[in-house]
Amino acid sequence: MAELLLLLLLLTVTISYSAADPDTFIFAGCSQFKYDQNSAYGLNVNSALSSLANAASSSTFGKFTSSAASPSSPVYGLFQCRGDISVPDCTSCVRSAISQLSPICLSSAGATIQLDACMIRYGNDSFLGKQDTNLLYKKCSPIPNNGYNADLTAMRDNALGSLVASGGTGGTYRNGAAGYVQAAAQCVGDISAKDCSDCISSAVGQVKAVCGFAVSGDVYLGKCFAKYYSTASSSSSSTYTPSSYNRPNNNGNESGKTVAIIIGLMVGIALLIIFLSFVRRNGNNGKS
Template identity: 55%
Template sequence: MNNLFFFLLLAASIESPTAADGSANAYIYAGCSESRYAPGSPSQINVDSLLSSLVSASSSTPYSNLTSTAASASFPSFGLFQCRGDLQPSNCADCVRSAVSSISSLCPFAAGAAVQLDGCFLRYGNDSFVGEPDTSVLYKKCGASGGGGYGPDQIGIRDAALSALTGGGGNGGAGGYRVGAAGYVQAVAQCVGDQSASECDDCVAAAVGQVRAACGYAVSGDAYLGKCYARFWTAKGVEKTLKRTKVLTHKFLSSNDLLLY
């Protein structure tokens, strides 16, 4: 088993290879395993087949997990994607295509990789991670604070919006998609579709806890965990100038330890 490790990097230093900020295809983070497969090997054939099948599936469903043994059952490739619950099918498919393009660009010949775009998440590896809970923190960022952030009397509004996401709160949807709002603060959370309802609740609660702890009086915050995320932000017009600082921590995973970009 590979050793788990921590790696710190400013995500702001990496620009999206596929999309401009503000779209469902906007790049958030990616991770690549240090282990590689040989070009033309059975592993490459299985990975290529898997990614193609995931793209095909994304036109009809917001979540799918698949296994490819196209070249050899001795080198299986496991993978999944999850689209954001409010995306239309055509936008989901476009996002997954962009995610595959990002992985191909950032992680050539990687035995395992993951990419998070604004509208979808995609991951594959040569160990079966599907169905496993994972609340490890992969990525966190916070918006403006201090003079440009919330005051102590406004934290309750933020916390009310975030509380609507936990304990089965918010509204259901694809992959446990949940939304919350209080006053001028909006929030959203989602789990990967391989998680049970209780696993999703636990993961979202952990993500909300990370946002609260990390972002203090900030006017926005995101926390992406292994199998879910939680985000909050100020409604447009309330905070006209929002400068986001991006701070990233990660801990990757079993046999496909990923180096994050």
């Protein structure tokens, strides 16, 4: 089968960065190819996901190749948790990721899901150990009303710059700080130290480019992420807005949301009128 092309499903939620739950859904991508649940490939997918869930009980990173059901239809898979969480929290996050992925990418031959504290990926293309700096997802906080803030921008650039300078091996979780801006980055543990540094350099450049003067921002590339946020009281409560990256006909989506809200309000009003009519009718019957 040809290399899978993941179609990002930007099923996002608006969250506060500092208060995000480890199991909070960020994004998922599903291949356009489907498999039969009872096929050898389907059995290998189930085996790979089971292996990932089991390995997460003792480690924060793991990779597997599942081919027991059919060596000619292997499934490659990996999981990784953010480097600042414990193994028990990693276990919980990975299991939550698998349960959330199942209905989103049902029978997809390849899929990726990113939660706040962990990610899992599987597919039939041998992506293990390969560099990937393609932008998968971004989210940026609203830009402050006063626009450009030279001090914040300088602190952000210094905090993100320290992530690039810190070096480290593939999978290493990196922290940076400057003033009241915190930053973090991490590579997927299957790539080399050089590829990791290159990926984080790319991620840092992209988060600055796509988020501009925003007080907080995240970018997820194929094999790493980089993020920053302000701890100042004036901006720590800022919330992210859903990304428009790779979302077709964004204006149409917003219109659809507006229509859905209006319909919901109309239905609510109609139900309230019916309820009040019922109460009034019963009241009149009681008087008679």
